[in-house]
Amino acid sequence: MEDVKELYADSVQFSYTPAQQLLTGAYLKCRVGDVVGLLGRNGCGKSTLMKIIFGALKAQHSYIMINGKRTGRPFLTKKIGYLPQHSFVPTYEKVSNLIHLMVGEQQATDSLLNDIRIRDLKDKKVYQLSAGELRYLEICLLIAQPTDFLLLDEPFSGLEPLYTEYIAELIVSFKDKKGFVISDHQYNNVLDIATHLVLLQNGGCRTLKDKKELEFFYIPEGTF
Amino acid sequence: MRDPLYVYFIKNTFWINLALSALFAVLGTAQSDDFGAAFLTAFSLLFPTLGYAITLLALHSFHRKTKYMYHNMGISLFRLYLAGFLFNLLFAAALNIIITLIWRM
Numbered sequence: 261m262e263d264v265k266e267l268y269a270d271s272v273q274f275s276y277t278p279a280q281q282l283l284t285g286a287y288l289k290c291r292v293g294d295v296v297g298l299l300g301r302n303g304c305g306k307s308t309l310m311k312i313i314f315g316a317l318k319a320q321h322s323y324i325m326i327n328g329k330r331t332g333r334p335f336l337t338k339k340i341g342y343l344p345q346h347s348f349v350p351t352y353e354k355v356s357n358l359i360h361l362m363v364g365e366q367q368a369t370d371s372l373l374n375d376i377r378i379r380d381l382k383d384k385k386v387y388q389l390s391a392g393e394l395r396y397l398e399i400c401l402l403i404a405q406p407t408d409f410l411l412l413d414e415p416f417s418g419l420e421p422l423y424t425e426y427i428a429e430l431i432v433s434f435k436d437k438k439g440f441v442i443s444d445h446q447y448n449n450v451l452d453i454a455t456h457l458v459l460l461q462n463g464g465c466r467t468l469k470d471k472k473e474l475e476f477f478y479i480p481e482g483t484f
Numbered sequence: 485m486r487d488p489l490y491v492y493f494i495k496n497t498f499w500i501n502l503a504l505s506a507l508f509a510v511l512g513t514a515q516s517d518d519f520g521a522a523f524l525t526a527f528s529l530l531f532p533t534l535g536y537a538i539t540l541l542a543l544h545s546f547h548r549k550t551k552y553m554y555h556n557m558g559i560s561l562f563r564l565y566l567a568g569f570l571f572n573l574l575f576a577a578a579l580n581i582i583i584t585l586i587w588r589m
Binding site: 401 | 488489492547549550551552553555556557558560
């Protein structure tokens, strides 16, 4: 039997203050080939859940398994990557240096440096890039890692439509090799590429059968 | 594959730490009769400890978001900072030995 590559997070409980529990047993599952759209209102805990699943934030309780193995700090397994809401690369660094630094394999480095949207940027410093160029570069750097799962926290926020499209294309073209969990308030972009939809609400995750169901919980009636 | 990031971190902290530790060592030993030996001793103590701690504090505050770059490469901040500490310890020890040998010649 072939091993299915799966990210599994269950019973995630977290609170910033003792008075208010933010996550009360959240559950999320993602397999390679899936694009899970994680939706929810502002402050409902989407970013917190992603940070916990990545291992950057410690939950009061969590049960996280990657490819069948339980892990306490998932990022140490190198099977999972995380794109935070804000840029995570040093701004004073040159794009080509950053690619050499983060992408070890020569073939992958060359392929990234010759990417149609990156080759014109390689001599620029990170702070000279536009928001869309920077986001695209960061996602390329994460995709080039030998991870099985990527958590993308608001990959489309504040981007021009062209780069939104490029990033969506990038995610779709790599979904056979990786599992993606994407959270974004621009839900239309997420809906376009998501294979599964999860709504984070009242501290827990609700799996949605189709986007029509979103109208009951998240978006105005009559949207679809 | 992870090694370049450790080297990158050490290179980033090295010059700031060197400048801070040298400054603190000069300030602390300026009145000493045997300035050279006192400076070397103070510098060797400061470089892996106070100088490094202040450098880390500054980097941690100004480059808070870059921690995800290291995490995405499977490196925890504990391992990163420990690697920096060990390198500084080795550097201070090597510097001490080299300068002592030169003085003895």
